[in-house]
Amino acid sequence: MGLSTRAIIMLMALASPPVFAAPDAMRGFQRDDARYANLRAMETRGTALFENDDFDKAMGPATRDVWHQLVAAASRVKVNGLPHPLAAVATINLASMDQIEGKNPQALAMAEKGLAMLAPFRDAYPIPWMQGLSIKGYIQSINGDVATGAQTLAEGSAYADRHFAQVDPKTLDKSDYMLKSNIAFSLAQAYSRLGRNSDAVEAQKRSMDARITGLGPHDPDTVASYYTYAQMLLRADRNAEAERYARQAVEVATAHIDTKHPSYARALEMLGILLSRTGRRVESLAYLQRAIAIKRETVGTKSLYFHYGLNNLGAILLPLERYADAEPLYIEAEKGFRAVEGEASPQAARALAFLGLIDQASGRPDEAATKLETALARVRAATTQDRDMGQRVYPHLIPVLLDLQQQDKAAAAARDYAAETAALDNSPAFALANAAMMQRWADGDPSRTAAAAQLAALLRDEQNLRDDGELADEQRAALDSILAIAADSQDAALALDAMAILAGSKIAQANRLVTERLVSDPALGERVRALQDKVRALQTADRALLRALATAGDVTATRSARDRLDAEVNGLRAAISRDYPRWAEARGGVKPDLAQVQAGLGKDEALLAVTPAFGHVYLLAISRTGARVERAAMSRAAMVALVDRLRATMTPGGMDLPAAHALYGQIFTPAILATLGKAHVLRIVPTGAFASLPFALLPERPVAAVDRDTPWLIRRYALAVQPSFAMEADKRPMQVAASRFLGVGAPMPFPAVANATPAPTLMAANQYFRGSAADDEALSHLPPLPGSADEVRGVASRYGAQGATLMLGEAASESALRALDLSTYGVILFATHGLVSGQMEGVTEPALVLSPPAPGATGEDGLLTASEVAAMRIGADWVILSACNTAAGDSAQAPAYSGLAQAFRYAGAGSLLVSHWPVRDDASAFVTLETVKGAERGLPRAVALQRAMLKLMRSSRPGAAQPYIWAPFILVGR
Template identity: 65%
Template sequence: MLLSTRCSAVLLALALPSSAAVAAASAPFSSSDPRHARLRQLERQASDLFDSADYALSMSQRTRDAWSRLHDVAMKVKVSGKPHPLAGVALVNLSSMDQIDGKNPDALARSSEGLSLLAPFADAYPIQWMQGLSIKGYVQVALGKVAEGAATLRDASRYMDGYIARTPADRLDKDAHMLRSNIAFSHAQALTRLGRNAEAVDAQRASMEARIAAVGPNSADAIGSYYTYAQLLSRAERDAEAEKYARLAVDVATDHVDRRHPSYARALEALGLLLSRTGRRAESLDYLQRAIAIKRETVGTDSLYFQFGLQNLGTVLLPLERYADAGPLFMEAERGFRKIEGEHSPQSARALAFAGSASLAEGRRDEAVERLTMALARVRAGSDKDRDIGQRVYPYLIPALIGTGRMDEARTAASAFATETRQLDNAPAFPLAQAAMLSDWTAQQVGSLRESAGRLAGVLRDSAGMTDNGELTEEQRAALDMVLAVAAQTQDAALALEAMAVLAGSRIAQANRLVAQRLTEDQALAARVRALQDRVRTLEAADSKLLKALATDRGVAEARADRGVVAAAVEAERAAIARDYPRWIEAQGGERPDMDALRAKLGSEEALLAVMPAFDGVYMLAVGPGGTRIARARMDRAAMVALVDRLRASLTPKGFDRTAAHDLYRQIFTPDIMATLGKARTLRIVPTGAFASLPFAMLPQSPVAAVERKTPWLIRRFAIEVQPGFAIGATSRRQMAARDQRFLGIGAPQAFGAQAGIQSESGGAPMAAQHYFRNGGADSRALAELPPLPGSLAELQAVAARFGAKRATLLVGAHASEAALRDRDLSPYGVILFATHGLVSGEMEGVAEPALVLSPPAAGATGEDGLLTASEVATMRIGADWVILSACNTAAGDGSAKGAAYSGLAQAFRYAGAGSLLVSHWPVRDDASAFVTLETVKSAGRGLPRAVALQRAMLKFIESERPDAAQPYIWAPFILMGR
């Protein structure tokens, strides 16, 4: 008899005998011996019942009795002094029924006994032998004996390979290949649970190849193998290959499978989750939303399959800070899980916990406490052993309780969190550090609180460096929020700086993901990065050991010494990479800042202000003549972000939301912050998140009734320089006088589509960068729709005239091309000005990355598409003292207030060697761009600091007679971006 179809579908796990057991089958034996016809008749009777289409009958006591009758009779029939092997076959099938019924201990006992009876005759009953071992391996894993199960399944895979090899091809049917696929699948899953991801990939590939042999490459079953293989490749950090197979699954599903088949939606979902994991969350949303729509249509909403889809989509929205969208999804999933699984559903508790974290991020602390407490109580009522939900709930619940003044409840929760975390086997460093800090915080132990908060910040700093895209999870940002709250409470500036550096570094790495990818095409660097990541994993293990030792007060000295050795090795490797590959370090967020070094590098009239949203709060760190100050804004993060959105949305050439602008000023520039900034005349601002899109220069220092030339904008108080991180270049960097500089101007390019006669029909602003890419390259038709920039040529000519004909070079029209730049030595130019369209987007994903639009390539040209992308810029060698990007929207991450901290385009010029950059927050009016650019260059040429030169240019424009010159929309988009 072949393996039961039902068993194959339910178990997805088929194992085989050990080599020792197989070797025991030495006695001559024939399964068709006529003397045993009665036993074979009993086997057929039991098999017919078990394979019945009537599920109730197949799993009935009648079927069990049939297998038991076969076992009892076969035990009395002796073959070479041993019970007939059909006694073992009967037990194997009874164990299968036990496993399907969820009776795993019974299934393990019966499968083990059945295999013992079958072992001497395994080659005569290979399918049944493999069935028995599959059940044994499966239930070993299910019962937590994962290593034993993996070993069983490993031997099963080897035996199956031998069985396939020695069986003639014409005798191998679909069932044999499917059996091989299921065995390898189960082995891969067990290996994954053991963290042996590379081996799991090999096992799943074998499963996929066998599945294709069984059902063909375009079947629904093959699709499942493709996306499962992609998932395991991703776990093994082979993301490029993973994406290939995840996309293959979607393509095959689209072309060959009815959309009602579960594999269709699952393929979309698998690709969406993979894209999310690799930092392309915006792109992933489309696939996840399509999957949910198909599930809603085909299987309805009363299935776990649908509820998990809702929850997956919500978890992707959380890191995008789309909490208002995520919350309802979690609550819908919570209701669905509870309806299906009952009031104590663990999945409903998890959905409720996710919804609680979204409530906290939105500033609704009471609602967060209610949801998180309910989630904890619900799962505990169902089981006293599920500590996973506590790990999800406590890090949000405890700060929410503290924020609502419920300190006694917070202390109780912190104690439970610490106890449960210590009881976890191999607890990671992150939850251990969280639990320790929250215990100290609720106990109001200020001395130890600083130490534990610093340890948590260090763990977060190291773990943030583990991901190639630099993205922080919401759990990590919530933990950083806690660290910053402690820093504000204790006024620990060094602690605040470390936490803020992690936040800023994450944003920088996100904006420069494609730049970093291009840099690591250098195999030597790639190997160094992998080695560093391996060392950081070792450091995380050492952190866990130390934190566990501190929690139990055992072995602390030894654990601390071991960690010190590992930490020194990590720092040495990081320093070596920084020395040899400084641009990669910058693209990943820069070197770690030091408060003393930062203060030393500030000029005598300079101050620094960091403005950063964390999770539910916005924090400011001021460093100036008045010392240091850490403060949390009175408004929650959600309210502050809403203010930035209001201000950005209200900006027009004729006005803006004056109330929102002044409210932002009052929230950020509090009396304590202003006292710390003191009499500084230049302010370096380090903003992240929504505040990277905030034009600080236009914040009014007092309420504004009407815009006038003398309105007290912040630009009147400070010359402002914005920087993405805390690295401050040496103040001694040489600033050449204009007479000694050479100038290169690139812009006014030939329009795309001009040669083909495509006419632009657009007079509006450029769209997001993704609109201009197709199939990995520039989309000429979309680029032909870009609106003209009539003032760009005049701007270039005016600035060039300032330098003089002998020191100025212009590349305009058809000469403003990638080829012209590639063939030119850029190192002699002190000032480089691009006057053209800049394409940016909030989510620089896939092939779409920020770019400057140049002229279309000449016919037959290879290796260029007319777009100078950020990753291409990063590989250039630029010696310019500064670069001016007089292009549309070259500063902001996107048109909303949630973009990354300045586009990778601007940062790429820094990595290429530029000193400072003059960029813009939104499309700039041509005459304003030319005026501000020229005046800034002139003033800087006379020796003024660049920030002061820009300040004077702005103020001069405001006071000019040009139309609407005093309106911030016209003059405020310009920012000076420093190193």
């Protein structure tokens, strides 16, 4: 018999394998023997009930009664001394019902019993035979015996191939093809869990082909095979093919499938997953959220489909560090999977593992260890062959166990991780290097720093391949481990390398469209593609070397091949960096050298990097003669919460002073301060959430209230912010006679749109874009800037009528700006809204808001984007972005300064003066003027800003002592 559509769908949702046995001879048995007509009639009656479109009736007691009656009747009829095979068929159907209802122990026992009875007659009943093996294999798999399940599935799939090749296709119906497809599908799932990704792709291709043949290319179940094939291709790192099939699934679903069909939502979901894996996570959220909404309405919240959707949405939120949003999704999914699949459900274990990952990232190591160990144990009850779970759990579990000082458990887990990774058929070089590092780290091996350095090199190479610089969870966790090893061994060079990769990720994210514009140069584009091809070859060589080391292979030959490719990659990379330094800097992929960083520091300068990794925050202090690496005592989550709290409480009347001092204590530890020594100028490289922290307002000791003598950090250090570790000296001060001023501000507001949807006054930056252009309706909600014209005029007054050019109101337009030769101005001030916050990806990028274009104008939209800025030629020593951070939506994932300040530097600007939040017009004009004047007198730029801020504090201006007034200003760059 064939399964009902509903039953088939549920079996597919289980995403697990079937198993098969070898038949004996049937000894002349004939299915249509007239003596067995009454048994065949009972089978027909049971099949009609089981295939009822009403699921409750199909699974009701009447159906079970018929199958039990057939078992009893057929068992009394002997064929060659054995019970009639319809007793086995009925038993397998009972097993199927038990499986669908989640009664896995009963289902497994029933399936094994039915298969044993049917074995001598399997070629007479091939479909029930395959069905029984499918049930058996599925349950073996979720019980953790994946290797055995895969072996049985492989036998069953081969049996199905032989059977379908021998019979007349006209005798086969849709359910037969579906069963063949499901066997191959389940085999693919088993192979995937074993890490045999190439075999999984091949098996899923057979599953897809069976559905196309049996159901046609537009059937909903065929669409399901498209997106599942895309998933397997993705796991095999065949991203381009994966996206093609995912898009095909959405296109066919949109054209041919009702939105209420599960395959419609799953197609949207798979494309969302693909987009997220290729660095377009925010874009992918829309697909996944829509898919969940459809599932909630169509299949309900107790469906496995619904819980898969929750799992997938959580997987998108995790890399965005939206842990609070992801956690309830995984909690609900974990419970849902267990309710249907039982305690050994691999999907429930995965959801639990993700909850452990969230605990680790949130600074809860005890809870993380419990969840990660439990997740691993659930799928290891019967075997240790579920390597997919090990690859997911071990890289997080081992560091957590070491944090908890459970050295023996960590070492045992590390050995298992290394052994299982070496056994994978297509282990990426990253996984092999990570496993090797973890084992040496857990064992306390002195060579752990060398292993960590090799892993960092692999991560840097991977970053050079990706256009968006996005780091996956496992990569950020690996960098956290590298930094922990660096701190433990005081290897400052290793810490510098890992921190540069993390900072470079943010830079690359912020500048994706900038680098796209730069690489449009055909000569550069060709060289970049050549570099990427060579990096891929190096990754393959790295994988071969690491596998040889893990398995005692030919290390000498593989090392020689790897070293040759490494030299070629470094040569290509150095040549591009030399010939196209703006592209290299925008990518953030240049490896810093500790000695060069130290040599680049002035005699009274030091550098401090504050880097949140995965679960922790790391500090690196560098002076001209020494360096110190530390891990902050607080977790990453706790420190980011302090930054958020400080920003949220910042008002003209005060701020959260305890939070500010707590941050000071975590960052400026005694050892860090000792390393910084007597430096007067402190260069800071902040990453992630710390890019939004105004370090100047951190008090050096606890204070109850703000006054003119509060011991702010700005009193001790003149501060300059660097997005990266590239060291640059101050340019020579401007010659006043040669300087000219350009002021752009007070743009005309975007006109209100008729019947516009009400929107908050300030939104995240990406909400001001629609498609590839500005969203006029969203921009019309931006508040006016009434004081910005006065601010521009106040600064301009210093340069006189002949030395200043003003673009105010309607004149503050893209077309007018492009008509100017910007290389002739020494100081450029933008007093306008800046869209720099929120998740900037896809077609959106940081931008300055100018006046809306005139009706009918082409080539402009009222936004000066970062990629447009980067293409300009600017000769200004100073670019001032006043009140640039006026759009809401700061987050831990927001790239450092959103790339807008960096874009001005790529265009040729010297230093940038940027504000963290909108500031009072008189304060902005004061700080701007005093800083520029100080620099003109020959002061280092950071010192000029420091003195301007201190002078503002001492002034008689209302509220000037409050950090809200003086603290938002930062110097970026030289």
